[in-house]
Amino acid sequence: MSDDPEPAENISGGVDGGGVAATFDPATADTRAEAFVDRLGERYWQKTYGGQDAFTCLVRTILSQNTSDKASQPAHDALLERYDGTEGTNRDLAEALAATERSELAETISSAGLYNQKSEMLIDAADWVLESFGSAAAFDAFVTDGDPEEVRETLLTVRGVGPKTADCVLLFSGGQPGVFPVDTHVHRIFRRLGIAPADADHETVREVVEREVPAEKCGFGHTATIQFGREYCTARKPACLEDPEACPMTDLCEQVGVYPDTGEVVDPADAPEAE
CATH class of the missing domain: 1.10.1670.10 (Helix-hairpin-Helix base-excision DNA repair enzymes (C-terminal))
Structure with a gap:
């Protein structure tokens, strides 16, 4: 097994x-x-499939790159605990990551491997979401309601997002068939x-x-x-x-x-x- x-x-x-x-x-x-x-x-x-928040899904998939679920899951949990507003702050996760220090984020996700590189990619992705859509919620709507090919092509323009990462967001967030x-x-x-x-x-x-x-x-x-x-x-x-x-x-x-x-x-x- x-x-x-x-x-x-x-x-x-x-x-x-x-x-x-x-x-x-x-x-x-x-x-x-x-x-x-x-x-x-x-x-x-x-x-x-479907129903996961799109930016959270993107974060999770980037964290999982070149590492096992066993290693990336603790990093994902630590990131959400620190940045996603579970204490009642209702912060937008993209806003929280865009505003954080890279060294702080790298320390938070250190169990995931390649954490320095991934912390840069996550902050870049957060900046892109805010510049392109205004919020994580608007990005989620784009992934869920947009044309799958357009969504995929758009995601592939983001640093750190390859075909597998883009497809995982389409699948686990957008619930797109095929x-x-x-x-x-x-x-x-x-x-x-x-x-x-x-x-x-x-x-x-x-x-x-x-x-x-x-x-x-x-x-x-x-x-x-x-x-x-x-x-x-x-x-x-x-x-x-x-x-x-x-x-x-x-x-x-x-x-x-x-x-x-x-x-x-x-x-x-x-x-x-x-x-």
């Missing part, structure tokens, strides 16, 4: 946040990618499955998966693929390496870059092409 399992509570937003519940039936899937996500749906939470953020687990697994090209970059994997997985299953597919990557399809020791039957996806997977006969595991991009 993973050292970083699914949390005890569903924090994805849920139906109340505007998410749409999906049904999962691998037998009726139109593509192998959908069959994979459907099978994950039999194993993990059938989550729905958004499948690609992190390191998703990038590895869909190439290892042979669904995306072995040498595909993150954007190409996203395009393939969003094309082949129904829109209402993309949000769940993102988080469930991450959990599957933690528990079964790890980077160095996938479950199939020692026992093909240990992986619930064996019949759907081409094992690109995984060689049980020799115990070797390489990035799919480095795997010899099949003849």
Whole structure:
């Protein structure tokens, strides 16, 4: 089992946040990618998405960059405790971060790793929100009600916001269907499955998966693929390496870059092409 399992509570937003519940039936899937996500749906939470405050979601996602949830969660909690007005001050989080000293913020989020760099990015993001929208609340309305492509393109202009971060804000805050953020687990697994090209970059994997997985299953597919990557399809020791039957996806997977006969595991991009 993973050292970083699914949390005890569903924090994805849920139906109340505007998410749409999906049904999962691998037998009726139109593509192998959908069959994979459907099978994950039999194993993990059938989550729905939307409803998180957009700027808080952006902050959380920036904090999680290049670090584990186990490390970034305490930093996120400490940041909110210090800056979001939980003591009844009703401060706008963007205003609070824009006004803080970078060294103070860096100290607050020090458990997240790369905290000096991230503190600069968070203050820049807060300044951008205030200059562009006037408040965190107005930014939230833009993410929730705006055209997804326009929102994504706008977010990508912000320092520290890449495609995965932008897509997470669209998914977890806006509750937008058809958004499948690609992190390191998703990038590895869909190439290892042979669904995306072995040498595909993150954007190409996203395009393939969003094309082949129904829109209402993309949000769940993102988080469930991450959990599957933690528990079964790890980077160095996938479950199939020692026992093909240990992986619930064996019949759907081409094992690109995984060689049980020799115990070797390489990035799919480095795997010899099949003849």
